[in-house]
Amino acid sequence: MTTDSTLRFGAQTDEVTSLLRIVNLVRTGEATTRPEIGRVTGLGRGVVTQRVDQAIQMGFLGDGEFGASSGGRAPRTLRFQSERGRIIVCALGALHIRVGYAELDGDIVEQKHREWDIARGPAETLKAAMELLDDLLKDAEEKPVWSVVIGVPGPVDFSTGQPVAPPIMPGWNGFDIRTPFEERFDAPAWVDNDVNLLALGERARRRDAYADLIFCKIGSGIGAGLLSQGRIHRGANGAAGDIGHVRVPDSDALCRCGKVGCLEAVAGGWALIRDAELAIK
Ligand SMILES: [Zn+2]
Known part of the structure; x- marks a missing residue:
């Protein structure tokens, strides 16, 4: 059955999808002018103009320099406003805690590090991580936090953000890591296995959204992140790539x-x- 509300909802979803696609095209550099966006997406000129205006209003995009002319008036390039927000990152290793913050393009701006044994358990470890973050952010310019990403050295159920029977993290099984960060920063938090995050970082570094690769990390432990067509293969209970054991x-x-x-x-x-x-x- 189709009702007015489902029709409206459908139209709204298309609008959001094309808006996100346009922001991402500019963010990745695939298309940086309105005419290029039209060519890549197949959207009409009027729709492109409307969506770009929305993205500018929402603070995702801004006007940049004028691009190369293809005959007529040179089109204005668009730029992704990566400085509008902040991403908090927290890498929990077996023997260290590393925290930092990035702009929305993912480039780390500042970071701090301390030695730490993750076997001290979740309560003490998260407290130490938060203190390190407070210390890092106390001198930083105020900016809205858009998201928090936490890496841990063990398998994670990505849907809940909870470690699943992590071999070297006693006391962490099923622990809710996400909520303390969401409450502290009032932003969505994601938790993943550290090597999965490294594999995703490698995908970004290569600018290849469809990368096929195995990223192997040899630290105090050994793990691997598997990317197939650019997607992380997590496996049951997040155990794919957990080759150390x-x-x-x-x-x-x-x-x-x-x-x-x-x-x-x-x-x-x-x-x-x-x-x-x-x-x-
Ligand atoms: Zn083992």
Whole structure:
């Protein structure tokens, strides 16, 4: 059944979709003038003008320089207003906390770091992370926070933002990481496995929205982020790419997760330090 309200809702959704698409085209540099946007999207001139005006009013886009002329009057370029808002980032590692903030283009503006053992548990760790953020932001210019991103060194159920049986994070299973950040910054927060975020960062660095790659991180632990056609493959319980605790042949090395023969118990950073210390004794 079609009613007036579903029709209106449908039209509104199209409007939002084309608005977002236009903002993203400018943000990624794929199309930066109104005529280019028309060519790429196939939208009519009137619609493009209307959407661009909306995006400017909402603070996403601004007018830039005049572009190259193709005969007639040179079209004005548009620029993404990345300085209008701030993204808070918080990378929780096995042995450190790194916090920072970026503009909306994702470039980190300032960051702070401290050593920290994530095994101290979620309450103490999040308190330490918040203190580090307060310290970082106390001298920063006031800007609206648009979102918060938190990376953790273990599998995450992305829909809830909760760690799922993380092997090296005792006490973190099912912990609600998102809410304290959402309450502190009054902005949506996303939690993901740290290597997934690194893989997404690599996708952005390559400017390839459809990248196929495996990003492998070897820190104190070992993990991998899998991108297929630009999409993160998370797997059941976010465990895809969690290769650090896969058993390798012919090893009986005790892992910090409690099992024996894990890949990281052989080749992770902490295992290399263990071997080096044994060698010099
Ligand atoms: Zn293990």
